[in-house]
Each structure stands twice: as structure tokens, then as C-alpha cells.
Amino acid sequence: MNVPVPAEWLRALEAELVVLAKDALGLPPVCVTVRGEVPPAGMEGAYLGFVSCEGAYQIGLAATPDGCQAFARGLLSSAPSDPQLPKADVADAVCEIVNMLAGGVQRRLRQLCGLQVGLGLPTFFHGAVQPTERLGVAVAEVRVGELSAALLVLHPRTRSAREN
Amino acid sequence: MNILIVDDSKAMRGIVMRAVKAAGLGDATYQEAGNGAEALAAIRAAQPDLVLTDWNMPEMSGFELILALRAEGRQLRVGLVTSESDPGLRDQALAAGALFVLCKPFTPEAVKAALQPVLA
Numbered sequence: 001m002n003v004p005v006p007a008e009w010l011r012a013l014e015a016e017l018v019v020l021a022k023d024a025l026g027l028p029p030v031c032v033t034v035r036g037e038v039p040p041a042g043m044e045g046a047y048l049g050f051v052s053c054e055g056a057y058q059i060g061l062a063a064t065p066d067g068c069q070a071f072a073r074g075l076l077s078s079a080p081s082d083p084q085l086p087k088a089d090v091a092d093a094v095c096e097i098v099n100m101l102a103g104g105v106q107r108r109l110r111q112l113c114g115l116q117v118g119l120g121l122p123t124f125f126h127g128a129v130q131p132t133e134r135l136g137v138a139v140a141e142v143r144v145g146e147l148s149a150a151l152l153v154l155h156p157r158t159r160s161a162r163e164n
Numbered sequence: 165m166n167i168l169i170v171d172d173s174k175a176m177r178g179i180v181m182r183a184v185k186a187a188g189l190g191d192a193t194y195q196e197a198g199n200g201a202e203a204l205a206a207i208r209a210a211q212p213d214l215v216l217t218d219w220n221m222p223e224m225s226g227f228e229l230i231l232a233l234r235a236e237g238r239q240l241r242v243g244l245v246t247s248e249s250d251p252g253l254r255d256q257a258l259a260a261g262a263l264f265v266l267c268k269p270f271t272p273e274a275v276k277a278a279l280q281p282v283l284a
Contacts, residue, residue: 020269103247118250119220121222
């Protein structure tokens, strides 16, 4: 088994969001605008950790507060005339979206390289994660119609990556 | 019919309930629990006809709930509704007596197919 590199985790996550946005959230098509290693500021969202012998990985979905509201309304099939969801309901729904993304990433990585990972529980957060010497972040900034969002993969940095 | 829906996400409990009603169980009575431990307490108080439970939850998982119900000798129909896609876990759940394992996100057709033994 080859352990997937962060870019492969990110590609799996991007592919899952494309499917989920269309099939479960009723949102416009997802378009990746830029990939990098710096999490965008001013966003909130949810992270979920994977349990694996291959190291600690987490995935995340972040967006502006309005973007998170739109993701949550999509999951709940809210009508445009429905009132704004309370913050706690938005957090709950975005956590559930990340949970479903994680299940899809789990399946894709198993098919790609046989990686066996268990799913942890999602957590909602405000603000950007801080990369460190040991923790790297792979980021894909995306547009979902008018919404700006970001997909994140938190991964352990290898010694060689730290030295580069 | 009494149905207990177990999920740590309020949003998902609502989505599952809507889907089950649309699949033909609109007349059922619904109860909710936020994890396996809460569900176990609810079941001990008044046993439902069907339990639909998430897998990954705090305190007690859906799989642990199934094992606890079997340990108490309860013959109760339990379906798992989960994001877990690991075939090994799925087999484990079915071997432990789960009626079905339904993957999130699900389609209305998949819900109806999973509930067929209950609807029949």
C-alpha cells in the first residue's frame, strides 16, 4: 500500500464536494480556483479527523458565515423564504456535511491505494488553522456559484518536507 | 409503528425522518436520541419497532448500541445510517444483526429499498 500524499487527499476531497454539492445540497457546480498551503482568513467551518496507522490527518470545509449558512440550507433543503438558520443549526449541518465528505474520502482513498482509515467526529471552528513545522495544510479554494469556500487537508509534515 | 432515530446531528435526524416518512412510513410515531446511550435508555423505557442509528457518535456508537441490545436479548430491528464506507465495518454490523447499512448521503430510492423488509 502506498500512503497517499496530501495532494491526493485534497483531490479526493474536491471530488467528493463536487458530487455532494450536486446530489445532496442542491448547490451550483463547484469550481476549484486555487490550490496552496495557506488557509484563507475570515472563514468558519468544520474539521473531521481520520484514525489511521499512517498518521493523523484531518479534512475541513470552511466558508464565510454566509457560505456556511448556504451549505446548511442546502443540506436541510430550506426554501428561499425560510428564515435564517440559527448559528448552532448551521454548525450542526456543516459538521454533518463534513462527515459525509469524510465517508467519501475514506472510500476514494481505499480504492486508490487500499488505505484503511476510521472516521472521527466533526468539530465546528471559527478562524484559520495555523500550519506549524509538524503540521502542514493543503488548501483548495473553491467557488460554489456565488459562494467562496475552502477545502482543507491537515497532514503531518515529513522530515524531507520540513527540510525543503 | 414506533421509530427511534439516533444521530448526534439534529439536522441529520430531521433528514432521516423526512426520508423515512416519504418512503411510506408517514403514519409512524417518531422519537429521537442524540447518541447510543440515550437511545438505549429510550429503548429500555419503551421499546420501539424500528431503530435507525448513525454509526459514529459520542458516548456510544451505533454499533455499540446494537451489541448492547443483543447483550440484553432484545430482538429489535436496527438499521445503520452512516457515512462510514468501510466494507469491513459494514459486514461487522450485518453480522451483529443490523437489518441494513445505508450510506449517507442517501437517495429516496435507497431509503425505500433499505426499509423494504419493514414496509412489506
